[in-house]
Amino acid sequence: MQPISIVLADDHVLLRTGLRMLLERETAFRVVGEASDGEELLRLVDEKQPDIAIVDISMPKVDGFECIREIRSKGLKTRVIVLTMHDDIGYIREVMRIGASGYVKKHSVDTELYQAIREVSCGNIYLSPEDSRSMLQLLFTEPVKGFEKDDPYAILSAREREVLKSIARGHSLKEIADAMHLSIKTVDTYKTRILEKLNFTKKSELVSYALKHGFISDNDSTTGTP
Numbered sequence: 001m002q003p004i005s006i007v008l009a010d011d012h013v014l015l016r017t018g019l020r021m022l023l024e025r026e027t028a029f030r031v032v033g034e035a036s037d038g039e040e041l042l043r044l045v046d047e048k049q050p051d052i053a054i055v056d057i058s059m060p061k062v063d064g065f066e067c068i069r070e071i072r073s074k075g076l077k078t079r080v081i082v083l084t085m086h087d088d089i090g091y092i093r094e095v096m097r098i099g100a101s102g103y104v105k106k107h108s109v110d111t112e113l114y115q116a117i118r119e120v121s122c123g124n125i126y127l128s129p130e131d132s133r134s135m136l137q138l139l140f141t142e143p144v145k146g147f148e149k150d151d152p153y154a155i156l157s158a159r160e161r162e163v164l165k166s167i168a169r170g171h172s173l174k175e176i177a178d179a180m181h182l183s184i185k186t187v188d189t190y191k192t193r194i195l196e197k198l199n200f201t202k203k204s205e206l207v208s209y210a211l212k213h214g215f216i217s218d219n220d221s222t223t224g225t226p
Contacts, residue, residue, distance in 0.1 A: 003030040004121045005050040009041040009067070010083070011059050011181075015106075019054065019083075022110065029117065037181075038062025042070055045078050051121055054113075057084045057091065057158065060181035065098060065158050072099035079120050083109065089134045092127070094158060096135075102126035152213050155197050161215065163190040167203065168210035 006029055008016050016034050023029045032048045035041035037060040045053055053071065057064040068080050081102035082095045092103050101120040104112045108128065116126040127135065152161060159180075166176045173191070177184045200206060210216045 001028075003028055004052060004117060005030050005032045005048065006052045006054060006117070007031075007033045007035065007041065007044050007048060007050045007078075008054050009035040009038070009044075009059060009064075010056040011036050019109070019113075022113070023117075026114065036060075038064070038067045041067055045071055045076060046074075049076065050078050052081060052117055053078050054081050054083050054117075057082060057086055057095070058162070058180075063159055065095065068095060068099050081113075081116050081120055081126070083113070089131075089138060090152075090161075091158065092131055092135065093138065096125070096127075103131060104128070152209075152215075156194065160190055160194050160197075163187060164194050164206060164210055165215045167191060167194075168207045168216045 006023060008019050008031060010016050010019075013036065016036075020031050020034070023031055032050055033044040035044050039061045041053065041055065041059070042062065044050075053067075055064045055067055059067075062070075064082060064084070068082075071078055071080060079101040080099065081104060082100050083104050083106060084091070085106050087105055095103060102116040102125065104116050104126070105128070112126075112128060119126040152164075156164065162180065163176060166179070171179075173184050173187045176182075177187045180187070194206065195201065198205070198209060200209070207216075
């Protein structure tokens with residue numbers, strides 16, 4: 001039986017090295033490539049056609065969300081497992097909605113990743129028992145609604161939510177651009193798009209919105225002008 005071929009994508013080289021070492025303990029797995037950003041990941045997936053891509057959400061150039069969409073839109077055999085530090089149910093809901101097959105948190109990698117790979121390679125979906133319960137609770141308790149201003153996970157993209165959080169914490173556009181590996185112009189475009197979607201005009205409104213939805217705490221907030 002052929003080993004399960006895997007591509008790793010994360011912008012932290014030490015994490016990728018650790019993952020490779022972890023996976024290569026199993027003869028059933030074979031790491032065929034590593035990517036430090038989303039563009040490199042998409043090239044590798046096209047070239048190697050791996051069974052599994054293990055992908056971080058926050059990557060330079062092309063983020064994990066866009067990579068999932070691109071891989072799914074091409075109809076490739078590669079199935080995506082998201083490996084991330086984010087434990088918000090909104091992130092889980094979004095990546096599964098757009099086509100991911102598994103979701104593993106980085107702090108659980110040594111206990112869950114093997115199982116996730118095996119499940120996903122068999123055509124199944126993998127979530128931890130805790131995340132499965134959260135998703136079921138969300139399914140049965142959340143009212144059906146459209147793109148409402150009061151639901152940031154419906155109206156804002158993942159990247160827009162990251163920008164919103166950073167703005168609300170008082171970071172400058174340059175600081176946000178540096179942290180997210182984007183140009184200042186791109187970050188400013190995200191800010192403008194967020195204001196338009198939420199029908200806001202002031203930074204203070206963004207801070208209040210971020211506080212209301214738990215993106216920041218009172219200790220993080222700032223009330224300066226945009």
